[in-house]
Amino acid sequence: MEDYWKLKIDGIKKSFKNNTEYDKWKENVLNPWNKKTHYNEKKYKNSSGMDIRELYTEDDLPDNMDKILGNPGEYPFTRGIYPNMYRGRLWTMRMFSGFGTPDDTNKRLKYLIKNGETGLSIAFDMPTLYGYDCDNRRSTGEVGKCGVNVSSLADMERIFKDIDLSEISTSMTINAPAAILTAMYFVLAEKNNTSLKNISGTVQADILKEYIAQKEWMYPPEAHLRLIRDMLAYSTKNVPKWNYISVSGYHIREAGSSAVQELAFTLADGFYYIDMGIKSGLNVDDFAPRMSFFFNSSINFFEEIAKFRAARRIWATVLREKYGAKNPKSMMLKFHTQTSGYTLTWQQPLNNIVRTTVEAMAAVLGGTQSLHTNSYDEAWALPTDDAVKVALRTQQILAEETGISDVIDPLGGSYYMERLTSEIEEEAYKYFSEIDKMGGILNAIKSGYIQKEIAETSYRRQLNVENNDETIVGVNRYVDENEKPINTLKISDIAENGQVRGLRDLKNKRDSRKVDETLDRLREAMKDDSINLMPYIMDCVREYATLEEISNVGREIYGEWKEPKIY
Amino acid sequence: MENGKNRKYTEAPIKVLLAKPAIDGHDRGIFVLARAFRDAGMDVIYAGLLPTPEEVVDTAINEDVDVIALSLLNGAHLTAFKNVIDIMNKKGVHDIAVVGGGIIPDEDKPALEKMGITGNFGPGTPLKIIIDHIKKRAREIRKLRENEYR
Incomplete structure (x- = not known):
């Protein structure tokens, strides 16, 4: 295995x-000029941390361009996974939303659909993400704050009230209790007489990056991985248009990683899930086509675009060469992108509109399949209706006014872009090799290696900002002394009280023997x-067993997880 | 209270407990602080994720810290920080300083100050300002302890 990575690294070097x-x-032009102009x-x-030169030339193009580029829709898909890309189908404008009660969120979703959003994406609150009901003592003060609260199927019914699940695809950002929320969505479709064959969407479910970065788990890794295996197998058989996992680099980046680290750790997680599916007895081409990815688009424009292109090339190459995939769909890396939350500043928040625009452009030029643009007020709070509308309009302007989506991979062939793509690819392969030496990604996570790598990068970056080696406009340069507060979305405790009351009523009404x-x-x-376990979880959900009741079964059997100390 | 008795007040490094006392996994900032405090010569303890307020206070007492530094980015600071203060009051702990930070709107700051939580630093605050504030609070606490145990 190590040899395979080494082979790839050597190939790129060559x-x-x-x-x-x-x-x-x-020698002839630049140096004399610099000397004459006293340029240091x-x-x-x-x-x-990669060195960037002031100029790239034709000699920078790798000498096997014909092999490593591939036209759109052709292996290794560096230029895009579909032959006609955005002309055939624009990226899905999918705004991550959820706050307060299920009714609040239902209203926001309908507002976004009315304004031209083309896919749904649900944000859950902290208690839901950790598998606690709204009436748990730990949930006090957190219900509906960072997303919508879901304590049972009844809440899901309210979120999607009057929304046709066969018409629109839904993405759910849920990980530790992913199997339960997925079961709720499937049961909801059944109850609405929508066949599971006709629903489409994505559940994040990528637990490895939780241990790495987002830190939302319930059980030790092996338990969650078993549940992912069960979702993978169940969806592959019964819900053909369901992406049972979205392997996510977004949170790894937000936690402080570099672009290369985001790419490498995410794809390493992806390879782990491929290994897992194969180990469970499936053929790689049975389940790999429904694997999807989720990346961050941050502020270093060209680096981000190169990252997306490198991601597609690596995935296609490794799936074909190492895993023996035959179906091109298994090799196509399709991904959702969100602009970087970390780059949003609390100071001078309107500047964030510009940052988000640049990041969204990188995502489009990088060939994303769907996109969330952050709202300018999100360093302060969850976004207001007005702020979220500007964010959505940003995508619509990019799509319909600028012409950047008219031509596929317009930066393809650029000396700098192609060189950077290959160099980023090389750096990612070096990490794969490193991770294999540690016994695989799970061991690298359990030992804290991955987390330490990220914390180190994050700290270095912070020091750069502190020393003014790196500029953040409005924060360490061009500072406004008189910042004026902006209007933000307030979530009152009424949401929490309402949820708790609703759950109490539900528990009185349901058939507790059946539960x-x-x-x-x-x-x-x-x-x-x-x-x-999927059919069993769906049975629990159908009887309105709560999120926490179902989660607790796993807690009893598998126990809880304590993360390795990295300090 | 026994805590603090054995400390050489002026010489020992400042000891800080960093904690996110609620259901909140956003830990990028707290790791940066841990490193920065350590590089500034402090002893740093991190409470890990999802500690209960009881666990935070117990750790602070057992580890004999000068300062508890609380951070939340999930909007639950008013409830969660207060839970920590309530338990400190219940246990009669008044010789540990409590400093706050995170995504804290201006309008929430007076309520936090009233609980005795100072700093309440928002996004983009330079590390030096935070470190200076921790040092100042630690000095105050040590003076208080010195007077009490004289």
Whole structure:
């Protein structure tokens, strides 16, 4: 295995030629000019710490371009996964939304649909993300604050009230309790007489990056991985248009990683899930086509575009060469992008509209399949209706006014872009090799290695900002002394009280004997690792067992997880 | 209270407990602070994720810290920070300073100050300002302890 990565690294190194054109130009033109103008040379680096030259020339193009580029829709898909890309189908404008009660969120979703949003994306609150009901003591003060609260199927019914699940695709950002929320969505479709064959969407469910970055888990890794395996197998068989996982770099980046680290750790997680599917007895081409990805688009424009292109090339290459995939769909890396929350500043918030626009452009030029643009007020709070509308309009302006989506991969062939794509690819392969030496990604996470790598990058970046080596407009340069507060979305405690009351009523109304029976059956099934738990969880959900009741079955059997100390 | 008795008040490094006392996994900032405090010569303890307020206060007492630094980015600071203060009051702990930070709107700051939580630093605050504030609070606390145990 190590040898495979080494082979890839050597191959990329070999494809780089001597850059005689640049060297000649530097000696004859640049150096004399710099001397004459008293220009002090300094090093330029991107977020990944890679040296950036002032000029790239034809010699920078790797010498196997014909093999590594591929036209759109052709292996290795560097230029895009579909032949006609955005002309055939624009990226899906999918705004991550959710706050307060299910009714509040239902209203926001309908507002976005009315304004031209083309896909739904649900944000859940902290208690939901950790598998606690709204009436748990730990949930006090958090219900509906960072997203919508879902304590049972009844809440899901309210979120999607009067929305046709066969008409629109839904993405759910849920990880630790992903199997439960997925079960709720499936049961909801059944109740609305929508066939599971006709619903489409994505559940994030990527638990490895939770241990790495977002830190939302309930059980030790092995337990969650079993649940992912069960979702993978169940969806592959019964819900053909369902992306059972969205392997996510977004949170890894937000936690402080560089672009290269985001790419490498995400794809390493992806390879782990491929291994898992194969181990569960499936053929790689059975389940790989429904795997999807989720990346961050941050502020270093060209680096981000190169990252997206490198991601597609690596995935296609490794799936074909290492995993023996035959179906091109298994090799196509399709991804959602969100602009970077970290780059939003609390200071001078309107500037964030510009940052988000640049980041969204990078995502489009990088060939994303769907996009969330952050709202300018999100360093303060969840966005207001007005702010979220500007964010959505940003995408619509890019799509319909600027012409950047008219031509596929317009930066393809650029000396700088192609060189950067290959160099980022090389750096990612180096990480894969490193991770394999540690016994794989799960071991690298359990030992804290990945987390430490990210914390180190994040701290270095912060020091750069503190020392003014890196500029953040409005924060360490061009500071306004008199910042005026902006209007923000307030979520009152009424949401929490309402949710808690609703849950109490539900518990009184439901058939608690049946609830206990389904939970008992789930408990028994969980003890046998060979059983697929999805039908059991769906049975619990149907009887309105709560999120926490179902989660607690796993807590009893698998216990809870304490993260390795990195300090 | 026994805590603080054995400390050489002026010489020992400042000891800080960093905690996110609620259901909040946004830990990028707190790791940056941990490193920065350590580089500034402090002893740093991180309470780990999802500690209960009881766990935060117990750790602070057992580890004999000067300052508890609380951080939340999930909007639950008014409830969650207050839970920590309530338990400190219940246990009669008044010789540990409490400093806050996170995404804290201006209008919430007076309520936090009234609970005795100072700083309440928002996004983009330079590390030096935070470190200076921690040092100042630690000095005050040590003076208080010195007077009490003399």
